[in-house]
């Protein structure tokens with residue numbers, strides 16, 4: 001009986017399963033290749049729609065994270081051209097951010113002779129739209145000519161002696177989201193391949209430009225988690241031993257996407273709270289937003305002054 005099963009029955013059962021699985025894997029691989037190509041093509045289509053309303057050339061992308069939204073007013077005030085504003089929901093390819101405190105507008109502003117593309121909010125990985133939606137704005141900005149990505153966020157702080165409500169400059173990151181925007185096939189030509197060097201991910205010249213504007217500012221290693229839950233005290237103790245100074249749920253994937261496209265990255269975090277366990281109080285999204293509101297003028301002014309400095313030093317021109 002066993003011989004009958006081995007010779008006659010198992011091949012009949014296994015063979016279709018084997019070929020079904022092989023086909024499924026092949027289809028999966030082809031599907032991944034399509035996903036990568038489609039993500040870059042979508043960025044081109046979004047750029048085309050923006051170009052029609054805001055003109056061709058942009059130099060610097062600014063992404064406003066939690067606590068940075070009020071910078072919009074200060075930047076609009078100093079624009080030397082009328083500010084163009086588009087609802088991202090009206091641009092093909094964009095996902096309207098769902099996180100509280102994140103706006104859904106794309107603005108085109110001029111500071112001196114520098115054309116700034118401003119996103120008043122971002123899409124986070126935890127919103128569930130996938131990694132390409134998270135980095136879409138960066139790819140669109142690159143397609144519109146941006147050479148610098150200035151990314152901002154609100155983040156938990158692991159350094160007890162740093163002041164909550166103060167901005168810090170990110171000097172490096174640890175990506176613990178478990179994702180990369182470069183997963184899948186190589187990006188389509190003319191883009192570089194997927195093995196991107198991240199040695200100077202946060203550009204040292206741009207970081208020293210910030211120190212010229214704000215000499216006392218601290219420099220931090222940013223630890224990026226998937227979220228949306230806050231960390232446990234044990235996780236915070238663990239990442240402290242790994243060298244983290246700040247912890248958040250954004251920025252790292254956008255930085256990887258920007259570096260892949262050859263853009264220089266400057267990232268600023270607003271310390272909205274002491275990280276879990278260091279903070280004696282439980283963490284809440286509302287408290288984070290409240291600190292953002294209280295710091296709005298200070299961080300808005302920093303952003304404005306940094307952009308002015310980028311303009312006067314013609315930082316968009318050096319590589």
Ligand code: HPA
Nearest residue numbers: 154155156247248249275
């Ligand atoms: N952890 C993760 N993300 C955050 C935090 C935090 O403590 N604060 C603001 N964003």
